[in-house]
Amino acid sequence: MFKAWSRSLGARIAFLMSLAMLPLGLISVYQTHVVVEEAQALTRAALLSETVAAATGERELIQQALGAAQGLASAVPLVDAGECQQILSDFIESQQLYIFASYIQASGRMDCSSNGEVRDFAGTDTLERLGGPAVRMRRSGAVTKQSVVIASHPVMEGQLHMGWLTISIPHSVANALLESTLPNQELKLASINLDGDVVSSTSGVEAAPGFLPRDIPLSGLHDRIGLAFRAPSGSGEERFFAVAPMIDDTLVLVGSWPMSVADTGGTGPRALTAVTFPALMWVTGIIVAFFGLQRMVVRHVRQLRSAMRKFALGERRDSYLELANPPEELEEAQRAFNRMALIISEAELRQERDLRDKEVLLKEVHHRVKNNLQLIASIMNMQSRSARSAEARHMLAGLQRRVRGLAMLHRTLYTTPNMTTVDSGDLVRTVVEDVSSLSKDGQIDLRVEIESFPLFPDQAVPLSMLVTEALTNAYKYVGTSTDGQNEILISLAETKDGMVKLKIENSVAEDTDPEVIAEHQNDGLGNRLMTAFIRQLNGELDKLQKPGRFGMHITFIRRDFTPQKRAGDAA
Structure with missing residues (x-):
């Protein structure tokens, strides 16, 4: 068991990294931890403490407002609109x-308010900005027309x-409570709700983005509660920022300090020295680990990647992989x-055999x-010869x-390499040749303009x-025109948007009215x-x-191709 574990990639890398990082661990345990981490931890704790203390007044104000809102919320459903307004x-x-x-x-309707005003907020953003319990900031309240929290x-x-x-609190009151408790004039404070909106600020809501973090979304500061960072x-x-909870799951308080005030003990010659030696040891360890990984991992991975690439490109010979x-x-x-x-090679062989069998x-x-249809056509031909009336012979000839x-279509299908589609050009030309052979007339000029594109059966x-029916009619009514x-003329073409246009036209005699033909x-x-x-x-038909x-x-x-549904499936 030990032998198997010693051959594992994790054991080998762990041994090499431990060997490289041992000096770094012995040095950094004392220097880095004591000199840097302890000093910065004390600084962060002090800044968080001052940030929390500076917002005591506003915190109490908003907590009181939420508590009052909760108390009133339990009372208003029990009374009518008049009593609610009085309360x-x-x-x-x-x-x-x-x-x-x-x-x-x-529903959005406000029937009860402290000033007696009635409004309907349905369809406005007022309802969207309400939550609960929650704190929002509005630059202009819908009713008070003041900047309120x-x-x-x-x-x-x-x-x-x-x-x-x-409950609406004047924004000036909230800002004043923040400014009155600042321990340091260089400290900037802002309270932010769950949506990332600035509720109050020591410098005013408009100036808050200037001292808040630029590259961090304000809504993401709730995930940094209890942290201090630059x-x-x-x-x-x-700047140095300290994030502290103001009201749980509702507001967060952000303190913004200049680096001259916040950075105490985290920089200087001692810190530089504490970082230099661990960095050198780390570089040494990385170099050793790099060559170790090249030897034990990378070269094998490259061989495996090369074998996979060749196999994916269809190379099946010498696909067996053997790593050293x-x-x-x-x-x-x-x-x-x-x-x-x-497994894949065997499956491909079976698939090729199945495909050949199906083809x-x-x-x-x-x-x-095709043979059966041709046999039926031959029987009809024999029956037509023995028919006594011209009408019967005409009917049998049409059938x-x-x-x-239909026989020509099946002949085209089994002679086409791709048996799922038919070449439209070959199909229509075959039909034209067949109909023309049954309607021989050397004085008729047959113009064929046919494009080729695939069609499903x-x-x-x-x-x-x-085409058979239309071309037969054309031969039936063709005549010499006045010119x-x-x-x-038979024309088949496809446009760029996938539309197929079929034209079958014939000249008519001078004394023949096209409307009579129609x-x-x-x-x-x-x-x-x-x-x-x-x-x-x-399709759509347009007669000329x-x-x-x-x-x-x-x-x-x-x-x-759209396969037909079976009756049971359709039901």
Whole structure:
């Protein structure tokens, strides 16, 4: 057990640091502790004591105000508004130090006050600044219009919060009590509440930031109660600060002293000497510890980091890590890394095999679906040949065309390297070639302007079927316009904001009214199908109808794959 402990990193560093710091400990126990710490401790204690004593008058005043607020808070819920007003009025008349008292309900309405005034503070910052028990400073009171210190206490009825009882003290009274008890004219005092607001100051609230700590939030001074420290003030002067409690959990008192008064015994030749030797010993210890750490820790950590970086970059060959005589802790890290590398490598191999199996299975599914759809299309073709009526042959031809469109989509899916998306350009060009082969007419000029971008199947299917139906209609109604054009235009493009625009236009004969074509389309199965496909794409349709030209412009947003919910999940 001792052998294992002696190999630990902590034991080795502790031995080296103890060896380096032994002279420092022997010297600093006497010099540093006696010369510096004792002198500064006495100075801090004296300054804290003087700071607390200087605020005795104001402390008693605010404690009395909070006590009076607590007493009145227990009485006002038991009386009506008239009696409440009389109680507060009599209280203010009997007290020379207070100028206003009020009961503010939790809703913000003030129905009871010492001067009989009624107000509604709902929606103002007055309620936000009330707490309980708490002390706040207001440069201009909402009712008194004077600079006041407000002592507030919550009014409770059982566990129910009814409102607040507030007592206002003139700010001049609080400041005067601080100034009258100063033991040293160079001492500056300020009382600060929990929110970091200056409640009173010997130099006035406006001048308080000039002598308070500059780099420490005033609200954070509550965490330094009982401490004395030096820091730059708001005016840039280096000062000594003592923080003492004024009223528990409500106010803190901050005393600000110039360094000439506060710094007694903490500097000088003795203190400099006391610090010099420990500093030299500390530097020696750091040098020894540095080389020790380089030898026992840093070089192993670098090797471990290099191995982890190579493994993270995908290098799996020679991933086994072996450190030369590492400490026990780093040897455990070495074993953990080797186990992790082995587990991850095996998991990646299994994942690659599973992925290959899934790709083969998915390709086979698309291939079989394509073959089945082509078989159905062939059966329809055979049935069409034996059909006796032209109407039946036309209907079967339309069904065959739609089935062939679905088959082409599945063929595109299993021939695409990324089987989760379809290249829009390849898909639409295949549909155009298929429809054009069924509608051969050498006199028609077919213009194809198609951009390529990926589409997920839930948009690729309705898009391919929509192009099939719209292009079939274009071939059906195409004609030579007055300017001699006999063409069909199909355009597919994507804008920078992800909008897809599909245009299918055809020229019409001079004696053909585009509105008539639109009316014929509205009554047919193809139009109903196109409307359904546009709805699946969440697209918008805009029809072009003008002399010699008819077209359909469809706009929709290209989106990511959205799997359909199962019926049980949807319920």
